Amino acid sequence: xxxxxxxxxxxxxxxxxxxxxxxxxxxxxxxxxxxxxxxxxxxxxxxxxxxxxxxxxxxxxxxxxxxxxxxxxxxxxxxxxxxxxxxxxxxxxxxxxxxxxxxxxxxxxxxxxxxxxxxxxxxxxxxxxxxxxxxxxxxxxxxxxxxxxxxxxxxxxxxxxxxxxxxxxxxxxxxxxxxxxxxxxxxxxxxxxxxxxxxxxxxxxxxxxxxxxxxxxxxxxxxxxxxxxxxxxxxxxxxxxxxxxxxxxxxxxxxxxxxxxxxxxxxxxxxxxxxxxxxxxxxxxxxxxxx
Numbered sequence: 001x002x003x004x005x006x007x008x009x010x011x012x013x014x015x016x017x018x019x020x021x022x023x024x025x026x027x028x029x030x031x032x033x034x035x036x037x038x039x040x041x042x043x044x045x046x047x048x049x050x051x052x053x054x055x056x057x058x059x060x061x062x063x064x065x066x067x068x069x070x071x072x073x074x075x076x077x078x079x080x081x082x083x084x085x086x087x088x089x090x091x092x093x094x095x096x097x098x099x100x101x102x103x104x105x106x107x108x109x110x111x112x113x114x115x116x117x118x119x120x121x122x123x124x125x126x127x128x129x130x131x132x133x134x135x136x137x138x139x140x141x142x143x144x145x146x147x148x149x150x151x152x153x154x155x156x157x158x159x160x161x162x163x164x165x166x167x168x169x170x171x172x173x174x175x176x177x178x179x180x181x182x183x184x185x186x187x188x189x190x191x192x193x194x195x196x197x198x199x200x201x202x203x204x205x206x207x208x209x210x211x212x213x214x215x216x217x218x219x220x221x222x223x224x225x226x227x228x229x230x231x232x233x234x235x236x237x238x239x240x241x242x243x244x245x246x247x248x249x250x251x252x253x254x255x256x257x258x259x260x261x262x263x264x265x266x267x268x269x270x271x272x273x274x275x276x277x278x279x280x281x282x283x284x285x286x287x288x289x290x291x
Contacts, residue, residue, distance in 0.1 A: 003078060004190030004198055009183055013048070013075045017099050019092035021083075026075035027068040027096070031059030036129065036288050037105040039093070040067040041113025043267070045152045045201055047074030049187040050110070050269055057277035062290025063106075068096065070113065072202035074187075082204040086215075089116045090125050103127060106288055108280065110134035110269055111148075111240070115219070122222020129288050130229040132280060135241045135266050137232060137249040138219035142212065144239030147172075148266065152206055158196025165189065165197055173265065223252035229287035230256040233279065235264035257283065 006012075013026035028048055038058055042050045048067035055065040069076035071092055072084050079088070093116060097103050107128045109117030114136030120126040151172045159165045162182040169185075170178050189197045232249055234241050246258060259279055261268050269276050284290075 003200075003202070004192040006075075007186040007189055007191060009186040011187070013069065017096045019071060019077070019095045020088050021079070021081075023071050023079055023092065024077040025068055025071065025092055025096055027066050028055060029064075029066050030055045031062070031064040033064050033100075033102075035062055035064040035290055036284075037100075037102040038063045038065045038284070039097075039105045039107055040065065041093070041107070041109045041116055042067075042070065042073070043111030043113060044070075044148070044205070045073070045199065046110070046267075047187060047200060049074070050267070052269070052273040054269060054273055054277045054280070057274065058280065058284075061281045061285070063284070064102075066096075066100075068093075070116075072205045074200055078202040079204070082207065084202075084205045084208050086115055086119050090120045090123075093120060094126060097126065104129050106130045106132070106284060108132040108134070109136065111136050111266065115215075118219060118222050118226075121228060122219075122225045124225070128228055130231075130284065131226065132231045132233065132283065134233050134276070135235050135238050135268055137241055137245045138216050138223055138252065139245040139248040140212075140216075140240055141242050141245070144241075144266065145212075147239065149206070152199070152201075156203070158192060158194070158198045160196065162189075162197065173267070220252055223249055226253045226256070229283075231280075231283045232256050232258050233268060233276065234258070234260050235266060235268040236260050236262050237265040238268075240266040259283075 014028045017025045019025040040051045048069045051067045055067050058065045072078050104127050107117035114133040121128045121131050264272050
């Protein structure tokens with residue numbers, strides 16, 4: 001399927017790496033390469049741009065930071081075989097780390113990226129120095145998760161205008177103040193040969209079948225196996241990760257630290273990017289000092 005053209009104003013990635021099975025993985029970089037590496041991975045349906053200023057904030061604090069587009073998202077390649085499993089995303093991450101020669105990163109993952117990071121650490125596939133999970137844990141609220149998926153499935157035929165896209169986002173995230181400018185949507189969309197605005201992700205990404213009970217059991221095992229410094233961050237308005245889910249995670253990983261961010265929902269980083277960056281620095285400066 002034709003993925004469409006990038007909109008004007010959408011910045012190209014700073015770098016391209018080779019992921020599993022040759023799929024290209026796009027990303028942006030900040031900070032000196034001789035400092036501790038922090039890898040930022042986004043949620044399903046997002047891109048590396050979801051982190052906005054977080055990468056810059058962490059780099060200013062003395063870290064080397066990479067924000068990746070997951071396969072099938074943003075400027076990364078689409079999988080011809082339709083493989084968008086957590087296993088292959090972990091392998092993509094391993095490939096990138098191998099290529100840049102820094103095998104001991106700090107992993108910071110939001111939602112889907114958090115699942116990838118939790119599996120990578122909990123199954124000892126990546127020797128991480130620390131782990132930050134953003135509004136994700138083994139036990140999730142099914143209704144909230146379904147609401148995210150329903151939004152991703154919205155308007156498969158595409159949108160006629162950026163105003164329609166903005167209306168859809170506003171209905172999905174009513175707690176956010178609507179932006180007066182539509183320019184920021186460029187990084188989330190492509191335009192096809194019929195002039196329709198489409199989300200940037202591969203439609204096959206939503207066709208994968210995941211057994212939620214089986215995934216929860218796998219993630220619980222991973223959480224029990226965590227031995228690195230870990231921070232769980234939750235948005236207090238989140239309908240995906242509840243306080244009950246947080247307590248369940250703390251029982252599995254008692255050493256984990258926990259922070260609740262006010263006035264944020266599931267997309268914490270998008271809601272309060274600067275606040276999240278400050279929290280991440282406070283945690284990382286203690287467990288993985290930049291010098």
